[in-house]
Amino acid sequence: MSKNQELFERAQRTIPGGVNSPVRAFRSVGGTPRFIERAQGAYFWDADGKRYIDYIGSWGPMILGHVHPEVLDAVQRVLANGFSFGAPTEAEIEIAEEICKLVPSIEQVRMVSSGTEATMSALRLARGFTNRSRIIKFEGCYHGHADSLLVKAGSGLLTFGNPTSAGVPADIAKHTTVLEYNNVEQLNEAFSAFGAEIASVIVEPVAGNMNLVRATPEFLNALRERCNEYGSVLIFDEVMCGFRVALGGAQQVYGIKPDLTCLGKVIGGGMPAAAFGGRRDIMAHLAPLGGVYQAGTLSGNPIAVAAGLKTLQLIQRPCFYDDLAKQTRKLVDGLTRAARDAKVPFSADSIGGMFGLYFMDSVPGSFAQIQQGDTKRFNAFFHAMLDAGVYFAPSAFEAGFVSSAHDDGIIDATVDAARGAFASLAA
Template identity: 75%
Template sequence: MTDRNDILFQRAQKTTPGGVNSPVRAFRSVGGTPRFITRAEGPYFWDAEDRRYIDYIGSWGPAIVGHTHPVVVKAVQDAAARGLSFGAPTEGEIEMAEEICRLVPSIEQVRLVSSGTEATMSALRLARGATGRDKIVKFEGCYHGHADSLLVKAGSGLLTFGNPTSAGVPEDFTKHTLVLDYNNTQQLEDAFKAMGHEIACVIVEPVAGNMNLIKPTQEFLQTMRRLCTEHGSVLIFDEVMCGFRVGLGGAQALYGIQADITALGKVIGGGLPVAAFGGRADLMKHMAPLGGVYQAGTLSGNPVAVAAGLSTLKLIQQPGFYENLTAQTSKLVQGLSAAAKAAGVTFCADSQGGMFGLYFADSVPGSYGAVMQSDKEKFNRFFHLMLDAGVYLAPSAFEAGFVSAQHDDAVIEATLVAARGAFAQLA
């Protein structure tokens, strides 16, 4: 009998490039056929063959309270009954903005958008508009959406500008983007010494999740904060992924460093398309209709999406929420590490809040170059062994994983049982 996932994938490829609407879903990195999901609940989802999986992507972060949480579903249903979209202001948008500003102290004003790419793209435009400068600094391995000036890889030398990593992006669009190594403070110092008066902003994932989970050093974040302040550059924290994932106030609260502009997404939409960028009021005043930096969106602040996000933000503020989320994620990574060690497999894992990283390497990496040295083929085998055992991990060796509040001890233990079997086969 033919697997219905195969049937759907073949059908999808006829009308959609690669059969998917976001590249990592195609399983090209790990091989095999992607699973087409039909429903989800709590820490699980089910594919087109009605096979159940323990879900460790959580819609790539948003499902922090678990899938189809009744409070979130009720909020969405109530909002949808009142109307799906108005193209005019709503009170819910005000409530969302007030909540974000209260929870992230560096944000004094915020603009809602519909995607993380929109948020980071707009944050860059704002930084350039406010400073009157063109050059931006980003870090190799950090992904900030698919805006042209951000699809860049490192140049051939320390202070050379980046080269496009996507067809269709002219070199002129990336000639102002300087790409440095994550966690390399000396490169930051050198870049600002050479051209600090030209740098509009530094944009960074303060806890990286798009080259697997990579934590920053305190010195790294402190150095960029100091240099941006000294040179009048804007510090942008891209917390689309780590915001409200690693802790209630995001990475800024964990590391005690305030950004000038912050991009948010994923969790603040609770599974629906909501993102935001915000920061100091003196910067945000440059946004239209007050200033000359233009940004607009037909579905920005969509009432149904805002309802999902607001209800999620309320749930994550319950007492003990992050303590439990962090503890469960720690149990997972410690259990996986112990299982690998017992099987004699070279492996390590790390976590921060509700995010985790798996590395088939001797030690936890601290940069893009280091993570690229991990054993990708062994990860691919592990991925499929776990998938066959009913555990759905990110289908790439270079993506972080996510735990929800519904991943209780029984779910974690079921995962570790599957992992022990997988590591035994790898050994």
């Protein structure tokens, strides 16, 4: 028995499902999860000592690769001063100033410890600011596991949402309306019906949790126009795509300013850190200035701030994003050619350092289209690549990530492995 298998069996005795986040369990692809012991650059090694090219990057934060020496040095320099204070530090001001500089829509920002905290708090703030209850979200967009966000579409357009998790009361879910991503007509109908009740619209402008799906410019412009028209708060959830698709996030790519933005992953440099921020007049409603309460013992933790601040400084190097996008595009183009040569239905897309792989003929634009993909073929491809030492996301419904450590040799090795994997699918 492999050490990975031994660890998985041991873990299941004390941890539900043997993992601390569901996708890690390999339930959708089958097989045994890999228990990771160490990482460096674009690689990590499992408990059996096998090396993998890593394309999840801790689900996005490792934009510089693992254990970047300058980030490591920044963390080591603050460790000796203390792990947590529960009191303000100058470094918190520095990272807030950096975020506000890089994301022009953010005038003030509040640090938290996770993306779920960021989205949950932003929605509470939007409701407190507008004195309204209803929110709109979009099918396939994941905004963390707060109750009001674990909701799927109702049985028909404009019906109440239905909980997607046990433990979410229907009384909470009824305040959430779920619409189809990239569907402007549905959006307009929802505002016509409920406009005066809508506190906020929350959206991933580049979705990463139904695989990579880009919003259309028409869709995001319609969101901005309707929120302006009805006085609703537009929230961009850029926990995943923020600082991933561009230095100013997806809002820079699309040229649209949200009222609030949720950030995470990259701003922690691999440490537990996230944030939400936006217009000064909205942020003024947060305690201690206003009546919307939000707090956290580890918010602005000095170690997490040190890692995040150094990461934000390093990604501002000249040509960083041009080079990152080039390598990501090289990967998806190479995979697409390999699939075409093997005559396997396949398409791929990328933006910045994010990418999506789809076992279907064309790039999808909604959750319903994503569901038309061949998940059995994806699962076989995933395991073939895993055997070849390439670790993609263990789900057909997750985006992938490239770091600045993924050089030409690593991309070429990945594409070479994929040729064998696609050939086995065609056999």
